[in-house]
Amino acid sequence: MIKEVVIGTLCGAVVLTIGILIGHFGIKKNSAPSWVNDVSKDVDENLIKQFLSEVDTVQLQENLRELTKVPHMATSPGDKQTVQFVLKRWQDPESGLDKAWQQEYKVYLSFPNPDNPNKVTVVNPSNSVLFTVREREKPYSPDQEDPEVVQPFAAYSPPGNAMGKLVYANQGKPSDYHLLNQTIDLRGTIAITRYGGAGRGAKAINAAAFGVVGVLVYTDPLDINDGFMSDTNETYPHSWYLPPTGVERGSYNKDFGDLLTPYLAAKEETYRISPEDITGIPPIPTQPIGFEDAYRLICELDGKKAPDEWQGGFNCTYNFGGPGFKPTSSFNNSDVKLEIFNQGKILNSSNVMGVIRGSVEPDRYVIYGNHRDSWVHGAIDPSSGTAVMLEITRVLGRMVKQGKWRPRRSIIFGSWGAEEFGLIGSAEYTEEYFTKLSERTVGYINVDISVFANATLSASAMPSMQSVIFKATKQVSAPGSDSTSVYDNWIRYSNRTSPAHGIIPRVRYLNGAGSDYAAFVHYLGIASIDMSYTYDKSKTNARIYPAYHTAYDTFDYASKFIDPGFVSHQAVGRSAGNILIRLADSLLLPFNCNDYAESLEDYLNTAVTLYEAQLKAKDISMEPLKNAVANFRRAAEQLDKVIQSSDLANETPLNIRKINDQLMLMDRAFLNPLAFPDEYGFRHVIWASSSSGKATFPGIADAFAQAESSGSSTDWKKVHYHVSVVTQAIEGAADMLNEVI
Numbered sequence: 001m002i003k004e005v006v007i008g009t010l011c012g013a014v015v016l017t018i019g020i021l022i023g024h025f026g027i028k029k030n031s032a033p034s035w036v037n038d039v040s041k042d043v044d045e046n047l048i049k050q051f052l053s054e055v056d057t058v059q060l061q062e063n064l065r066e067l068t069k070v071p072h073m074a075t076s077p078g079d080k081q082t083v084q085f086v087l088k089r090w091q092d093p094e095s096g097l098d099k100a101w102q103q104e105y106k107v108y109l110s111f112p113n114p115d116n117p118n119k120v121t122v123v124n125p126s127n128s129v130l131f132t133v134r135e136r137e138k139p140y141s142p143d144q145e146d147p148e149v150v151q152p153f154a155a156y157s158p159p160g161n162a163m164g165k166l167v168y169a170n171q172g173k174p175s176d177y178h179l180l181n182q183t184i185d186l187r188g189t190i191a192i193t194r195y196g197g198a199g200r201g202a203k204a205i206n207a208a209a210f211g212v213v214g215v216l217v218y219t220d221p222l223d224i225n226d227g228f229m230s231d232t233n234e235t236y237p238h239s240w241y242l243p244p245t246g247v248e249r250g251s252y253n254k255d256f257g258d259l260l261t262p263y264l265a266a267k268e269e270t271y272r273i274s275p276e277d278i279t280g281i282p283p284i285p286t287q288p289i290g291f292e293d294a295y296r297l298i299c300e301l302d303g304k305k306a307p308d309e310w311q312g313g314f315n316c317t318y319n320f321g322g323p324g325f326k327p328t329s330s331f332n333n334s335d336v337k338l339e340i341f342n343q344g345k346i347l348n349s350s351n352v353m354g355v356i357r358g359s360v361e362p363d364r365y366v367i368y369g370n371h372r373d374s375w376v377h378g379a380i381d382p383s384s385g386t387a388v389m390l391e392i393t394r395v396l397g398r399m400v401k402q403g404k405w406r407p408r409r410s411i412i413f414g415s416w417g418a419e420e421f422g423l424i425g426s427a428e429y430t431e432e433y434f435t436k437l438s439e440r441t442v443g444y445i446n447v448d449i450s451v452f453a454n455a456t457l458s459a460s461a462m463p464s465m466q467s468v469i470f471k472a473t474k475q476v477s478a479p480g481s482d483s484t485s486v487y488d489n490w491i492r493y494s495n496r497t498s499p500a501h502g503i504i505p506r507v508r509y510l511n512g513a514g515s516d517y518a519a520f521v522h523y524l525g526i527a528s529i530d531m532s533y534t535y536d537k538s539k540t541n542a543r544i545y546p547a548y549h550t551a552y553d554t555f556d557y558a559s560k561f562i563d564p565g566f567v568s569h570q571a572v573g574r575s576a577g578n579i580l581i582r583l584a585d586s587l588l589l590p591f592n593c594n595d596y597a598e599s600l601e602d603y604l605n606t607a608v609t610l611y612e613a614q615l616k617a618k619d620i621s622m623e624p625l626k627n628a629v630a631n632f633r634r635a636a637e638q639l640d641k642v643i644q645s646s647d648l649a650n651e652t653p654l655n656i657r658k659i660n661d662q663l664m665l666m667d668r669a670f671l672n673p674l675a676f677p678d679e680y681g682f683r684h685v686i687w688a689s690s691s692s693g694k695a696t697f698p699g700i701a702d703a704f705a706q707a708e709s710s711g712s713s714t715d716w717k718k719v720h721y722h723v724s725v726v727t728q729a730i731e732g733a734a735d736m737l738n739e740v741i
């Protein structure tokens with residue numbers, strides 16, 4: 001870790017060094033130019049204390065109230081209102097940033113047709129409608145009655161009619177359909193699936209391969225409500241649990257970024273592929289529904305009893321479906337019919353950007369971002385994060401406006417648009433500024449949903465950022481406690497034993513694409529953090545907070561059931577802001593590459609255990625990979641030694657910049673643009689997502705699983721390829737840490 005330099009103890013030697021360097025000044029202290037003080041300045045702990053004391057729960061609450069007044073789905077009138085609100089705050093003369101602006105991309109979105117709502121019905125052989133699924137969620141407050149509440153829908157599901165006998169397909173995984181297909185001819189059927197286990201769109205893509213013609217998706221009360229399902233006494237507004245008519249909306253695409261302009265920023269005249277050529281979206285009509293309606297459909301199904309792992313929270317047996325309903329059911333012989341009228345639209349979506357210019361290294365960026373668009377009112381997703389971002393910018397903006405502080409590096413804030421449709425605003429931004437961002441960005445902090453629940457911090461990050469996360473969270477009190485820090489509380493809920501540090505909180509890896517960090521991590525290879533407050537997993541099985549993407553995710557819900565008093569918002573704001581200041585102000589970047597080495601060693605050990613014997617039999621050696629990891633460890637230790645032994649106050653600015661560039665660029669070396677040609681934007685060979693479920697190098701793991709199942713020699717060659725890709729990436733990263741050559 002990095003030595004601290006006490007500000008103001010600038011000793012003669014620095015002045016001497018720099019004096020000689022510029023060849024003008026004598027040894028007398030006060031004759032040094034003013035920048036000498038600035039260039040050697042490190043993090044000011046007093047400033048951090050002041051920042052922590054100013055993050056205010058009432059401000060957070062009022063931010064959230066303002067942001068959630070109306071639904072603000074991407075490009076809607078409500079979204080435009082939030083654009084103006086964020087701009088106004090960032091342009092405020094007393095607490096704004098140096099500069100703020102709105103930046104638009106013309107992106108491909110998907111909406112239901114308000115004049116022709118999507119319909120799901122049960123239709124008998126004489127074409128009478130026996131049952132109609134609800135089109136809107138039941139209102140419990142005026143929020144749900146706002147005409148701007150969008151009907152639940154599956155974004156990017158194609159329009160069309162689909163009709164057939166119903167089957168229950170569990171989570172819509174390939175294995176689920178395979179099992180069903182052993183006893184049922186799935187051709188021409190409609191599958192009902194529950195959320196979880198497979199991506200939203202994957203449920204429909206997997207289904208279509210078996211001839212299924214339409215897919216319904218619902219949230220099972222067992223997966224979200226710990227089994228509770230009665231709105232008379234158990235669900236919102238009585239608790240945080242999802243009411244029976246609540247529906248999770250969502251984007252059903254596989255790839256992130258604008259789907260018509262992969263690897264290009266979606267500007268007015270940009271080349272666009274044709275919408276028919278988009279891959280990774282449902283090929284068949286798909287619609288999400290509430291569990292009140294799913295109950296009616298599932299409990300009437302005929303056929304064999306589904307396996308125990310397929311049973312959910314309803315008080316009936318979940319059968320496969322005959323296909324179709326029981327002869328004793330009033331739905332006897334009936335079909336389920338989907339009439340979907342979704343329409344694709346190319347519309348302007350705005351990012352709002354704001355900057356605090358750095359004093360010493362304005363050309364080095366720390367980026368802090370969160371999306372602004374929601375599905376409905378989005379109090380938790382994403383406004384809890386936006387409320388935190390606006391509170392951080394208020395406190396820092398005031399310090400800047402009052403002349404009390406200016407960060408060493410520039411801080412860029414991004415309020416991303418159209419995240420819910422597929423991380424679009426952030427992905428387009430990284431595509432547009434690809435070179436500048438990859439050459440100059442030292443780190444990215446993402447706080448999307450800031451508070452899922454109030455039990456503990458959860459953080460995912462590059463391993464090199466673990467130490468700065470720990471340092472910051474040790475300085476912040478846990479919500480509702482003066483004596484316990486966020487760190488001490490966190491370690492109780494989630495920890496691991498590190499060979500180097502003993503028992504420490506578990507910082508997870510950023511190997512998915514669940515929020516706007518994806519383009520920064522996977523496409524640009526920028527060290528990133530994603531963090532939030534979350535629940536006690538021993539107390540609830542909810543896969544996410546129950547009102548997620550529904551019309552119940554409102555200010556009322558957030559302030560009553562998720563974070564009364566806004567103390568968890570405050571803890572996240574303090575933690576994320578503390579990390580932000582440290583990234584922006586530290587003389588040397590607070591990255592610990594030994595912690596990265598620990599993770600690589602862990603991945604290596606797993607890979608050796610799982611694969612080495614079989615790879616040897618195929619004449620594929622893992623020795624080069626072992627050497628690469630050892631070289632990385634050596635380089636990390638060497639760099640750490642240099643950092644530990646250097647007297648920072650006496651280092652020349654160029655030497656500081658040199659070490660910082662080694663630290664900043666190390667992660668870029670893990671990028672290989674050709675490693676995953678079928679996965680948009682995935683170039684980071686350590687953190688790319690993997691379908692293998694193994695905690696090791698993703699390319700090797702997936703290629704191995706494929707080769708093992710097919711046995712084909714081409715597939716074994718692919719494994720060899722991925723061993724080489726990872727080996728050379730790690731060697732390259734070790735080389736970035738080495739000095740000079």
Ligand SMILES: *[C@@H]1O[C@H](CO)[C@@H](O)[C@H](O)[C@H]1NC(C)=O
Pocket residue numbers: 103104105106268348
């Ligand atoms: C969309 O954004 C572009 C670029 O900012 C702008 O030139 C254009 O006028 C906008 N179009 C609409 C319909 O607002």
Ligand SMILES: *[C@@H]1O[C@H](CO)[C@@H](O)[C@H](O)[C@H]1NC(C)=O
Pocket residue numbers: 181182209210
């Ligand atoms: C489904 O089962 C049928 C009959 O056994 C088989 O011919 C077909 O290949 C299966 N479909 C898939 C996608 O495996």
Ligand SMILES: *[C@@H]1O[C@H](CO)[C@@H](O)[C@H](O)[C@H]1NC(C)=O
Pocket residue numbers: 230233234
């Ligand atoms: C809600 O009411 C039902 C019916 O009266 C009862 O069976 C159930 O236990 C109640 N649930 C809770 C959580 O009190």
Ligand SMILES: *[C@@H]1O[C@H](CO)[C@@H](O)[C@H](O)[C@H]1NC(C)=O
Pocket residue numbers: 229295315
């Ligand atoms: C089963 O659950 C449904 C829906 O919650 C409820 O209406 C019904 O009364 C329950 N039946 C029994 C026998 O508990």
Ligand SMILES: *[C@@H]1O[C@H](CO)[C@@H](O)[C@H](O)[C@H]1NC(C)=O
Pocket residue numbers: 327328329330332333
């Ligand atoms: C089910 O359908 C069959 C054939 O259409 C009919 O004979 C039978 O009466 C129906 N059963 C019920 C319970 O409606």
Ligand SMILES: *[C@@H]1O[C@H](CO)[C@@H](O)[C@H](O)[C@H]1NC(C)=O
Pocket residue numbers: 491492493494495503
């Ligand atoms: C580590 O986490 C477990 C729960 O996963 C907990 O029981 C244990 O007390 C924690 N350890 C520490 C030191 O807090």
Ligand SMILES: *[C@@H]1O[C@H](CO)[C@@H](O)[C@H](O)[C@H]1NC(C)=O
Pocket residue numbers: 454455479480560561562563564
């Ligand atoms: C979390 O919130 C609930 C109310 O929703 C409260 O009972 C509980 O004490 C809070 N826990 C913490 C750690 O603040």
Ligand SMILES: [Zn+2]
Pocket residue numbers: 371381382419448449515
């Ligand atoms: Zn979100």
